Amino acid sequence: MTSENPGNPAGRAAGLITRRATLGAAMAGSLLLPGRQTQAQAAKPAEIKVGIATYLSGPASVFGVPGRQAAEMLFDEINEAGGIGGVRVRPIFVDEGPGVDHFVGEYRRLVQSEGVHLLFAAISSADCLACTPLADELKRPTLLWDCGTQRIFEDNRFEYSFRTQANATPEILSALLYLLRAKPDFRSIAVVNQDYAWGRDSWEIFRTGMQALKPGVRIAAELFPRFGATDYSTEITRLLALRPDVVLSTTWGGDLDAFIRQSSDRRLFERSTFVLPLAESSLERVGKALPAGHIIGARGDHWFLHPNPRDQALLARFTDNFRKRFNAYPIYPCHHMAQAVFAMKAGYEKAMAAKNGGWPTDAELAGAFRGLEFPSLTSSVRIREDGQGLENQIIGTSHHTDKYPFPVMTDMVVFPAEMVTTPVGQKSTDWLKTLKPDIVQGLPQPVAYRP
Amino acid sequence: MRRAGEVLLVLLAAALVLVVAWTVPWLRFVLTIALAKGLAVLGILLLLRAGQVSFGHALYLAFAAYAIAFGAARVPETLLLLPLAAIGAALLGLLVGLFVVRYREIFFGMLNLALSMVFYSLLEKFYSITHGTDGIRLPPTTFAGQVLDPETQGWAMLCLALLLSILFAVLVRIYLASPIGQALAGIKTREARLEFMGISGRRVLLSAYVLSTLMAGCGGAVLAMTTRHVTPALSYWTASGELVFIAILGGSGSVAGPFLGAVAYELTRVYAAALVADAWQMVLGAVLLLVILFAPGGLWGMGRALVGRRRQA
Amino acid sequence: MLAWFSENTLLLGLAALDGLSYAATVFMVAVGLNLVFGVLRILNVAHGSLFAIGGYVAATLGLFIASHGLPAWLSLPALLLAAVLTGALLGPVIERLLLRRVENQEPVLQLLVTFALFMILEDLQKLVWGVQPVVSDAPVRLLGTVDVPFGTDVIPFTAYQLFVLPGVAVVTLLGLVWFLRRTLAGRMIVAVTEDREAARAMGIDAARVTLLTFSAGAALAALGGALASPTASLVPGVGAQTIVLSFAVVATAGLGRVEGAAVTALLIGLGRAFAVYFEPELEVVIPYIIMVAVLLVRPQGLFGVLETRRI
């Protein structure tokens, strides 16, 4: 049966080895050598190679580079502790900057030439969408470590891809719920999002949720400035004149810094309450230009002053080590990267335990990720049967203290993942419409900042 | 004798591509992409003959790629989608061409750039249809009704790209040797004379423009069916700049230049990215700079100079 | 009805204010490119990188001033210093080492030299300044805000946006016009812009004019970046986005025309502001729509002169 199947990986591998014997010798350079093929029988490798796709160029490198730094630090820590099952781990970074067509080629190279054992991909949602089917085709376990689009597991089912964090729906919904409780009387809202998929998608989620939970809110303006815009003065003037009760912006990176700073210079923060679900990653840079009393989030429950982390020592050690090595507070992509690394470790350990210590095949490793529960720096994450991670969300209110040169969170609400995540088999936009206003009463109590 | 030598060279090159792709599986993908881009670059070369540089040809590549993406959701048949997407791109090229062939030099280049950026914005704006920057994932396409497994599909796309490359390279050569192709080159040096001989420079340029968009369309179609994911970044101005980059890298002296350049470009990028993930742009920039400063004829020119020297020796 | 109209008049006024300050930044970005194109006939793709570097240098100077407890007002002249430094250091180096060598090559090769330079500078920036956004907003804070009345309401604008940006742009425009018309060096630039061969025949040292113009263009790009640095955040890739906009301005303005760049910048600035107020979805494509519209009516650009070839 199986020998007739052209897709049989073992058969292909055997064929390739003979090809390699005849032709491989003629090829020079390690990059030209074909990599490890998917194998049915697994032998313990000399090292675990992990392909990591992240942004090393372009505007999104503000996330990509801290993510890589976290990976370097954590891989070092794993190796110092003796590796995973006694095998050292090695990261191989690739840049997402050049775009999807290049990234798809890089993915193939990582699998077919570098012979990586698993991949962490990616920051860009487009890259995640493009590589998940490829993971199934090449049968290589792939952890989606940072991308936000909820489409991946809602539109398709994949065997080899798993997301080790939440997605856009819980990230945005929790900010909306927080707003509904903190400022239940708001009557108008304006949105200023970057003009690209995330900006559009996140507004769609927010609006759909808002219309279900608090119908009748007036949408004062929907502004989508160019991605990478440096000047928001026109948008700010518009908002100053319109005086919406709430200004939502899911903008990030340099764009968010500029928007916050320019809004602050022109006292827009005094007229409207801001909801900034990604502000955590900009806090250190904008400093106290971001006034107290505005709603900020971190794409997950990532916060170095998390009110009740599962393992206080772990969080403190990670934060301190990261600061010592890279001279900055770890922001959410560092947490996301940590989750991918912890998931990898937990996944291998689970797969080996299931085999009584034997080394897992790719398929067995992939199987281990389904339903895996692994620790994060602040709590723990469970990978659902559809591959989506269940990650708590933290939203808080900005607060100024003398202890830090930047705002910190107070009145923090940690949303349990189950509460804000679309159930398996449902689409976010449909599910959001079914939400009932009484969900707000069931929210956990906010926890104030403790100096 | 000379023709036989050329045919042999083409067959050898094609065989080399296939052998490399067979030996190094991951390069099969890279080579297919390179050939697809080479097709679009062949169009750039055509316009370069007229002394015009389009900084917006990625528009046609992206247009065809999106045509494939939308088409594949309905009729996932490669042999139907490819010609349709390419002809669609050529029709768009005709429409745009009627406008832009009235302009020369920087105006020609910038209008092309502007239109491709408008298309880029449209892809972003019609978010509900295009999913914006997240792009559209393509289902696998069939070949003459056959559902192929991914491995065979990869080979089929490479062979298709190879066939199209050879076909269009031959076509462009015939075109360039023909009176209209020679008149095209006349636009670069003495367009006014063409008018005084009764030849419309604009119409000549339009013919080249439409042909170039047809090829860009074919390239875009192959690209889309190979990466199986399309995003608006395909039509961003830097993507067009990349096509011009490849044209110069390969050398504009021969129809082989674009393919040579595209393969060299993709390989350099892949290797640079693998060796210095942080600074691959710098490596590419340096390579381009060296080529322009020391081998303005591009790789093709370099190769010819080498062969010529050996013959003399 | 009347109330609606009066509200819109007010809005138009606000939009005009925003448009003006945006036009000032667009002008600052594009005018140097336009000048360089006029003389060298090269569309300098690396112009965007020079913009970014100017911004980074200004921010670095600003942060230096702040961290060393120097008086905050120094951050204003620091903007200018950053521009001069960038222009004086990078301009001659690029012109002498690269552009001079491809002077007699085909235009597309010259253009690609700058494209290659753009790629190299893009990564160099990253090596020097890292990937985290860099900003120094001392100049904005220093000058504070101005309340502009809006019906019964007031709208705070930063004095920087309202006065410094348009002020510098106007001074630059007038200064350039004066320089090009009244000084010997300026007239040589104009002569070379209009007819290189004739200028050479008149004994103008085209090589020197080229060097001067390119350095001035680089300094203007850097000044644009420096002026943007107190409000914008500098991140990798900011150059690539700047350059497309400048391209559109240059083609719309007519080659080498300083006044053209000013008028085009105004069109784009106001057009964009009105778009944000009344049809936000159009904002991003405004520069291209203006360009296509202008070139449909005037194929040589707003202020360009139709070249009639002598035969």
Next chain:
Amino acid sequence: MSVLLSARGLRIAFGGLKAADGIDLDVMEGEFLAIIGPNGAGKTTFINMATGYLKPQAGQITYAGRNILGMTPRQIVRLGVARSFQLPQLFTEHTVLENTALAVAAREGVWSPFAPLLRPRFRREAEEVLDRFGLLPLAGQRADGLNEGARKLADIAMAVALRPRLLLMDEPTSGVASADKMGVVETLARVLRQSGVTAVFVEHDMDVVARFADRVAVWGQGRIMALGPPEQVLNDPDVRRDVIGIGPGEASHAAA
């Protein structure tokens, strides 16, 4: 003899300079008409107007009875009016043969993308034309490598290859070495006479004018100052003083 080209009341001014200020001129079928006059008088402007490159501010131009005012150069050349240029307008990156063949192709229609430009028929005809101008040895050379005289001839050869009924030539002998000049013009005249082409040429060399022109028109101050057979016009004292005496023709006249 019938009138082939007829201009009536042509007026055009550049800035303050009146290049044409009421020009009336008829070119007869089959004749060789020379236009002489001081530099910058507007002789080239006449060719430019007759070929549609410039539009007169007032006046009429008819060719073979058709009003050609407002037509583009392309439309006019298709009616059978070709021209050559004072500064040779060659495709500098093409060979001389290709330049000429392109003219042959232009006449035959270029829209046949599947046969090469140098198909046997075009090549043969181009070579024939070049041979008549003595350019055949240079056929394989790139046009930008030619000397001034050869460029000039190639330029005219291209116009001739269009097989015009009327050929307008702008200083056909300027740049041609004076030793070859007569031979060149001899050849040219023979070629044109053989094929019955009517020719108008702007010329400064009075010997050339005297030997080849059927009629001479003197252009000065935007008007036709004299018109007639060469022996009559060239001996007119006013013309001798105003045109020949100060024109560059003087040098060659003295040399002859």
